[in-house]
Amino acid sequence: MKPNDMDIDEILKRYLPRATPEEADAAGERVLKRIRALRFSHERSECKPDRAQPSINAGEEPKAIWLPARMNMTILAAVDELQGRGDPMRIILKVEELMEEMVSGSAVFLILLMMERMELVTSSPDPSEPGELDKRTFQITASGRETLAAARAAAARRAGLLEDFA
Amino acid sequence: MKPTVAQQIGMKQQFERLFAKYQRVVYCGVYSVTGNTPDAEDAMQSLFLKLIDQGFSEDSVRDPAGYLFRAGANEARQMHRAQERRSRNHTDDEVGLLRDPATDRNRGAEAMRERLLEAMDRLDPEQADILLLSVERGYSDAEIADLLGKTRGAVAMALHRAKERLKGLMCDEPKWGENQ
Numbered sequence: 001m002k003p004n005d006m007d008i009d010e011i012l013k014r015y016l017p018r019a020t021p022e023e024a025d026a027a028g029e030r031v032l033k034r035i036r037a038l039r040f041s042h043e044r045s046e047c048k049p050d051r052a053q054p055s056i057n058a059g060e061e062p063k064a065i066w067l068p069a070r071m072n073m074t075i076l077a078a079v080d081e082l083q084g085r086g087d088p089m090r091i092i093l094k095v096e097e098l099m100e101e102m103v104s105g106s107a108v109f110l111i112l113l114m115m116e117r118m119e120l121v122t123s124s125p126d127p128s129e130p131g132e133l134d135k136r137t138f139q140i141t142a143s144g145r146e147t148l149a150a151a152r153a154a155a156a157r158r159a160g161l162l163e164d165f166a
Numbered sequence: 167m168k169p170t171v172a173q174q175i176g177m178k179q180q181f182e183r184l185f186a187k188y189q190r191v192v193y194c195g196v197y198s199v200t201g202n203t204p205d206a207e208d209a210m211q212s213l214f215l216k217l218i219d220q221g222f223s224e225d226s227v228r229d230p231a232g233y234l235f236r237a238g239a240n241e242a243r244q245m246h247r248a249q250e251r252r253s254r255n256h257t258d259d260e261v262g263l264l265r266d267p268a269t270d271r272n273r274g275a276e277a278m279r280e281r282l283l284e285a286m287d288r289l290d291p292e293q294a295d296i297l298l299l300s301v302e303r304g305y306s307d308a309e310i311a312d313l314l315g316k317t318r319g320a321v322a323m324a325l326h327r328a329k330e331r332l333k334g335l336m337c338d339e340p341k342w343g344e345n346q
Contacts, residue, residue: 006337008329012301015279016286017201019193027203028189031211032182039218040178092179105179106172134175 040134073151074098075111076144079121084139087126088112091138112138120144181218188224188234195238198302200246201283209242216241232313235303236295243291285335293328300325 019027078094079086086094091112092105115121121144126135140148189210196209213234224230286294292314299305299313307325311318 006333008333008336011278011282011336012297012332015275015282016301017197017279017283018302019197019206021190023203024190024193024197027193027207027210028185031207031214032185032189034211035181035185035214035218036178038215039181040174088175089178089182092175093182102183104176106176109172109175134178 069151070099071095071103071107072111072115073148073155075108075115076120076140076148076151079112079138080140080145080148082138084137086138087136088134088138109134115144120147177218181214184217184222184224185214188231191231191235192238194302195235195298196242198298199239199242199283199286201279205245206242209245210238212245213238213241229309229313232299232303232305232309236299236313239295239298240291243287243294246287281336282332285332288335289328289331293324293331296321296324297328297332 074095075091078091078098081098082090082094088105088109092103092108095103095108112121112123116123116138119141121138121140123136123138126132126137129135192210192213193206196213197203197206200206200209227233286297289297296310296314299310300307305313307318307321310316310325311321314321316324
C-alpha cells in the first residue's frame with residue numbers, strides 16, 4: 001500500500017489500542033494494591049508515633065475533649081455503617097461520602113484514636129500485620145451507639161424546632 | 167524528619183484521591199502505547215510511584231488530566247524502549263516475519279495493531295503525544311496547544327506532520343535497527 005492510499009485517521013480509529021473504563025478500573029485496582037504494599041505498609045514501622053496517640057492499655061479515665069460535633073458524629077456513623085470492617089482509610093472515605101466533602105485524613109485518624117480512648121469505638125489489629133496502626137479495624141461500642149442515637153435525636157429535635165420557627 | 171502516622175495517613179489519603187480521579191486517564195495513556203495489560207499496569211505503577219516521590223499535586227498543573235495522560239504515555243514509551251533493548255535477541259527470520267506486510271495481512275487486525283504501535287513508537291515523542299491527545303483523548307488543537315504551551319497553528323501543523331510520518335512509517339519496508 002502506498003502512503004497516499006492509506007486513510008491514517010481510519011487506521012488510528014480502528015487499531016489504536018483503547019482500554020475500556022472497566023479494563024482501566026480493574027487494572028487500577030491491581031496497581032493500587034501494589035502501590036499500597038510498596039509505599040504505604042512497610043514504612044509504617046519507621047513512622048514516629050503521634051504525640052496524640054493514646055496508649056491502648058492506659059487504664060486512666062478518658063479526658064473530656066472537644067470535637068466538632070458534625071465531624072465527630074459522622075465518624076461514629078461511618079464506623080457504625082462499616083460494621084467492623086472499617087480500617088482508617090475506609091472510614092475516611094466513608095466520612096467523605098457522608099459529609100459530601102473532603103476531610104483531613106489525619107484529623108479523622110486522630111479523632112478515631114481519641115474515640116477509642118473514650119470507649120465509643122474499639123479496634124482490632126490486622127492478624128497479618130498486628131503492629132500497623134492504620135490496618136486496625138474499628139467497631140462501634142454500645143456506648144458509641146447510644147451516643148450516636150442521642151446525637152441523631154438531638155439533631156432531629158433541632159430540625160423540628162427550626163421547622164416550627166419557620 | 168520521619169512522618170508521623172497521622173501524616174502518613176494524610177499522604178496516603180491524598181494519593182488515593184489523586185489515583186481515584188486520574189487512574190482511568192493514566193491507564194488510557196499507557197495502554198495506547200503498550201497495547202497490553204501487564205506492561206500498561208507496570209507503566210502505570212511506575213508513574214504513580216514517581217508522582218508520590220515527587221509530591222505531585224494536581225493544583226501544580228493547569229490541565230492535570232492532559233498532563234497525566236501524556237506522562238503515562240511517556241512512561242510507557244520509556245519502559246517499552248528499555249524492554250526492547252533488553253530483549254533484542256530476535257533472529258533475522260523472526261524480525262522479517264514480524265515486519266513483513268504480507269504476513270501482517272494474514273495475521274489481520276492484531277498485526278495491524280502491532281504495526282501501528284511500532285510506527286507510533288518511531289515518531290518523535292512530542293508528535294506521538296499530540297497524536298494521542300487528539301485521537302485518544304479527543305482534545306482539540308487549541309486544548310493541546312494550551313497543554314503544551316504552543317500555538318494552535320503549530321499544533322495543527324505538528325498533527326498533520328505526525329499523520330504523514332505515521333503513514334510513511336507504516337508503508338515503509340522497515341529497516342531493522344533504524345530506531346535502535
